[in-house]
Amino acid sequence: MEESLSLKRSIIKYQDTQLLETEDEIVIEFPLTIMINGQEFATMVCSPFHLEELVIGFLASEGVIRFRKEIKDFKLDIGAGFAHIELIQDKFVSQQTFSKRFIGSCCGKSRQFYFQNDVRTAKTSMSKTKITAEQCIQLMKKMQSESIVFKQTGGVHNAALCSSDELIVSRTDIGRHNALDKLFGYSLLNQISVKDKILVFSGRISSEILTKAAKIGVGIVLSKSAPTDLAIKLAEDLNITAVGFIRNGSFNIYSHPERIILENNEEESK
Known part of the structure; x- marks a missing residue:
């Protein structure tokens, strides 16, 4: 089904000192505006797939809802690029609160x-x-x-929600935050408890990604890329194990290493 995330386009390729006419697989970019109780809330630029998961995960991540049942009506207008949300409680959702910058401390820690x-x-x-x-x-x-889409286009991020030994669900999007919101939305729609799950991610662990993982509720974040210093500080404060540079049989543990054990230690503990 992921083929709808990309399309073929004629291009000119430079190779071996020549210009050649060929085709390339191009990832699709889609703007989606979220309307809440008739008011515009946010516009997301995303991959046009699993959009209900994306919207629900995004609203939960931003604190607008906690559960799917708080939404009275959900309508997608793909042609116009709108998601119309009617909440059960007709509460005012402020864009200013959603976007207002805040830097402060919490519980005595430097979050x-x-x-x-x-x-x-x-x-x-x-x-x-x-x-x-x-x-x-x-x-x-x-x-x-x-x-698959990354292999075809190189233009998307990938994320997966996992148990200790298997993938439960994986999602793809041009936006790294969107891929995580789709996982969050999937877990809410399917009533999956995430506190014992693991987040696997293709991109850099920034502070925004680490915060998104904390909102989802996982305790372990695995990435093939690097973390930022602020992401590590947040991971330490929020009790999240951050693992990066998972490549060629090695990786780096940046916070709460107690959750990563060696195979022989696991056998001894049984």
Whole structure:
């Protein structure tokens, strides 16, 4: 079904000192405006797939809803690029709160959130999940092996929600935040508990991505790329294990290493 995320386009390719006419697979970019109770809330630029998951995950991430049942009516107008949401409670949803910058401390710790809604919705992880080093490597391999659109276009981010040894669901989008919101939306729509799950991600672990993971509620974030310093600080404060550079059988653990164990340690604990 992912072929709808890209299309073929005629291009000119330079190769071996020559200009050649050929075709390339181009990822599709789609603007989607979210209307809440008749008022414009936000416009997202995304991949036009799993849009209900995307919108629900985004609204939950921003603290507008906590559960799918809080939405009375949900209508997608793909042709016009709109998602019309009617909430059960006709509450006012402020764009200013959604976008207003906030930098402050929380619970005596230096949690440097950029936006006010992050303070309300980012959760300290209570996850007891532990995984082996080899499981980290295999989960990354499994996600990458399913990344068909990335292999075709190189223009999307991939994310997966996993148990310790298998992928539960993977999602693709041109926006790295969107891919995570789709996972969040999927878990809400299917009533999946995420506190014991693992987030596997293709891109850099920025502070925004780490905050998004905290909003979803996972305790372990695995990435094939690097983290930022602020992401590591947030991971330490929010009790999240951040693992990066999962490549060629190795990786780096940047916070809460107690959740990553060696295979022989796991056997001894049984």
